[in-house]
Amino acid sequence: MKTIETDVVVIGGGATGAGILRDCALRGIKAILVERDDIANGTTGRNHGLLHSGARYAVTDSHSAKECIKENRILKNIASHCVEKTDGLFLTLPEDDYSFQQTFIQACAEAGIETENLTRNQALKLEPNANPEMLGAVRVPDGTLDPFRLTSANILDAVEHGAKLMNYTRVTSLVIEQGEVRGVNCLDMKTGQPVTLRSRQVVNAAGIWGQQIAEYADLSIKMFPAKGSLLIMDYRINSMVLNRCRKPADADILVPGDTISLIGTTSRKVPYEDIDNIKVDSDEIDILIREGEKLAPILGQSRVLRAYCGVRPLISVDGDESGRNISRGIVIRNHAETDSLPGLVTVAGGKLMTYRLMAEMTTDVVSKNLELKTCCTTAETKLPGASPSKKTAATSISVPINASARYRHGERADQFLKDDALSKAVICECEMITRGEIEYAIEQLNAHSLVDLRRRTRLGMGPCQGEVCACRAADVLQTTLKKQGRETNIAEDLNEFLQSRWKGVLPVLWGDALREADFTYWTYQGLLGASSLEAFSRTKINPDTVSPKISLETEV
């Protein structure tokens, strides 16, 4: 059996796991990250992509609010290419209690979050699509945060500092010797080959799935999964983050993420055994549209591209199994101290916004366990892509291609924005992704499949949901992998990609989205003859038979 030696194994390729991998690498600790699917495929990739200012938590949870504003300022610096400084508005609508606004402003001030109180007209000038019936608004330094690129940039930096990513590698058990965790046994999901990673520390950063990892060591970590559903609109219906100025509730955040807007979320408890099979319910869609229209009335007239949901990894503290003592804060358990099981550290709770802080706190514990004295530098060290570009784009590259590539990859876009006709050919027209960018994602960012490419580039995330780009990208993927001596069943991959797109469209199948889906169906099944391929004929277009290896509902 293949065995690899390292210092630290990190389980889970979400933002937190990626952040820990990077933190270890920057401290000179040898580390490997194992992820059963692909990076940012779990809760990380299934939220708003909101760069919280902390204002949302200011009234109810000042500790979280303070953490958020601190990380907000850090991320604007170290991850500038994953962040857009849109600012946000907290709207008071006629149905809301206007006096809450003063409480809110006061709480923000206490947490160190700057606010600006705006009249209705001032707010409408800044955000013309906001509900004109608002009584007033408060401006806060909210923004947007792209979870896929954030995770990818953390991995990229870690790899460039000697760490290793093993995606599509599932942990099957922990290696426990003489009462100490000394590594993990894994299965390569692509080849079916077992592999053992031996290490001095194992970090369980598997989020909601961390409960299962803990069970491998007969430990009890009780998670209380709560499902949150969101809708993606076809385009940016708002240019600032819109919130309601009231206590947090369902469907009261509208975020302009990249080329689209997102409305969310709902919150519903789900049984732990269902976490891999959650679905967006139709009444949730109704709530999201109804409440979303209150923030921006145009939402009701715009095309909904997709619906998706994720699971919040809420954890009970102090072994409380009743769920009364649930924390939304960061929970780190050094099992050497809490369970007399050295070698294992679990991190849970928290939020995307505080991924870096969680990684810092976890790596501090790991460092201590390894008896190292190196310090964390992730709050100051810019991620790859966040530095200013040294080059100017080739003159023959069009403005939107250049600008969108730089928006996604920062200065790293220099590596693929080239003058030759082949590399600047546009593959995904909705999201302006060139062949060069796709090759870069395969060669530099560990993309193995079309779905992986989507997370690293936004391939297929626009209005056509893969209709135009999927077959083109499949060709580029196959050609590039072949150059690296890697084989792939491209028909199966294409099918999986289209099915994953279809899955998110299905719950919102009306109007133009329906016409689009129908057209895609005709294009692939009819025109391109996909129905004659074995990979496609096995899958019927039926939501119940959609079974990509990823078992959660749908991704962003």
Next chain:
Amino acid sequence: MSVNLALLDTTFDMCIKCTVCTTKCPVAEIQPDYPGPKQSGPDGERWRMKGEDFYDEALKYCTNCKRCEVACPSGVEIGSIIQKAKARSGRHKPKIRDYILSHTDLMGKVATPVAPIVNMVTKIKPVRVLMDKILDIDGRPSLPTYSWQTFRQWFKKEAPDQSVFKRQITFYHGCYINSNDTTVGKDLVSVLNAMNIGVQLLKKEKCCGVPLIANGFMDKAQSNAKLNTEQFREALEGDSECVISTSSSCSMTIRDEYHSLLEVDNRELVNRIFFFNTFLVKEFEKGNLPDMKPVNIKIAYHSPCHLIRVGGVVFTLEILRRIPGVELHMLDQRCCGQAGTYGFKKENYDTSQAIGAPIFDQIDSINPDYVVTDCEACKMQVESSTNYKVLHPLSVLARALGVSK
């Protein structure tokens, strides 16, 4: 970076990315720097909503021929989206050249009193070289000549008394007929008089706005639209049955674009604004069909883009079909490349000629007596690029009625 989203039209949301528009775009076919209407229109709009940094300079290549809108199965007004995006971007600061080319009514006013001089001067090689160098007006195409007497002056002094007719219509003549070539206007008066219909002019009229829109003078186009629409309203409240135009682009603009692009509400009037061809075919159908003599000519008919856009080609063909002695050859429905003022511009001339080349070749192979088309810009392009003379369908009809001017 931030964009005033409320100002944006969101019909692009209906695009299903079928890309039929781009396959029908005459510019995308020959100009590799133009990404075509899908990417410039609905795709680009999503990016432009994100921020001005994503604005593509290549939008300047769009001729606003609107073939994309004809092709679109989803009702997206792609050409208008592109024109509005260009205007909103403020990136295409109109040059003096664009002012001269687009302010057709003003130029007519200045040039007609000294028309022989202007016409002579614009034919002198060194002058054209200077215009090419200084103004970026390409030295190769023939520029429109000006008429010594405007159509309005002719109408006032020399047109027969129109008050003898019981039925009255109002003629929106537009700039070209007034200042450049008055023939079609005179032919319209003759033809309608032969059908016992009197012609009136508006008290005043301004350029319909089509060249202003294409050159980025949106405010001016809008103020013209307001003035013209007020004039139409006044005429239609009087004894005029309807307003008629003989230019396919003017007619599309005054009827459709005032509302959809320039935000001037003319919806209550649009059912009484006609292109000449629909009006005539309706009259013919009602039996108001004057006697025609055979004209015995071979013609090649070219369909103007904006007439295709409003679905009007069939009516012109119906008129030509009724004229005895016409040997009608249909040219392929391709753009001639002129697109109003586009083909006069130095940076576009080669593109313009390349777009039109298949049409010019086809005309050569048919070798007609005349090319016939409803659009003055197409006429200028064909006459400048081939050895054939171009007639308006009304002039063919006038010949058949024996009332030709």
